[in-house]
Amino acid sequence: QTxxxxxxxxxxxxxxxxxxxxxxxxxxxxxxxxxxxYQQTPGQTPRALIYTTNTRSSGVPDRxxxxxxxxxxxxxxxxxxxxxxxDYYCVLYMGGGISVFGGGTxxxxx
Amino acid sequence: QVHxxxxxxxxxxxxxTLSLTxxxxxxxxxxxxxxxxxIRQHPGKGLEWIGYIYYSGSTYYNPSLKSRxxxxxxxxxxxxxxxxxxxxxxDTAVYYCARDQNGHSSYDYWGQGTLVTxxx
Numbered sequence: 001q002t003x004x005x006x007x008x009x010x011x012x013x014x015x016x017x018x019x020x021x022x023x024x025x026x027x028x029x030x031x032x033x034x035x036x037x038y039q040q041t042p043g044q045t046p047r048a049l050i051y052t053t054n055t056r057s058s059g060v061p062d063r064x065x066x067x068x069x070x071x072x073x074x075x076x077x078x079x080x081x082x083x084x085x086x087d088y089y090c091v092l093y094m095g096g097g098i099s100v101f102g103g104g105t106x107x108x109x110x
Numbered sequence: 111q112v113h114x115x116x117x118x119x120x121x122x123x124x125x126x127t128l129s130l131t132x133x134x135x136x137x138x139x140x141x142x143x144x145x146x147x148x149i150r151q152h153p154g155k156g157l158e159w160i161g162y163i164y165y166s167g168s169t170y171y172n173p174s175l176k177s178r179x180x181x182x183x184x185x186x187x188x189x190x191x192x193x194x195x196x197x198x199x200x201d202t203a204v205y206y207c208a209r210d211q212n213g214h215s216s217y218d219y220w221g222q223g224t225l226v227t228x229x230x
Binding site for chain 1: 149162170173
């Protein structure tokens with residue numbers, strides 16, 4: 001069974017740029033996986049950030065952007081802010097109606 | 111504004127069936143174009159895709175849950191439901207319903223989530 005991989009944790013200083021990635025245990029991520037990204041703070045419902053690789057959800061600041069970098073999907077936060085400290089989840093479409101979430105990345109901003 | 115709200119028992123005994131309903135307001139399930147989804151999150155863990163149903167009744171399930179899972183739709187009540195049979199403690203989780211814009215896990219609206227504990 002294919003596993004969606006994410007960095008378990010990442011640290012960034014305020015104002016710096018950070019790129020979180022989303023890969024596959026076998027093969028490469030492409031736009032055909034329609035990668036989406038969600039932000040979740042403890043105790044809260046996930047919030048959509050990016051749909052289908054690079055479409056920003058309504059109301060999401062433009063410091064969040066999505067792309068394909070090499071063989072992975074990527075979420076870049078340009079100029080991280082303290083309020084960006086959260087868990088970030090990617091989800092990939094595997095075909096046949098099936099999607100799989102990654103394990104999530106815990107982002108610390110300090 | 112679209113609103114989704116999960117409802118159902120918060121405690122289910124092992125081997126029984128977990129049943130949840132998601133009530134949708136501000137949008138019609140019968141209008142098509144959206145995929146009505148279930149996602150769960152084990153305590154302290156990540157998100158897990160459960161499956162979804164389209165207004166036509168077509169369903170897609172997580173292969174690991176497929177043998178125990180049924181997602182159904184009630185257009186007259188603008189609701190969709192999840193039934194998971196033969197539950198164990200491993201099914202203890204927060205269950206979310208959500209609206210998927212394209213069947214590719216582009217969730218624009220989520221319910222608040224409901225914790226279901228499997229315990230005797």
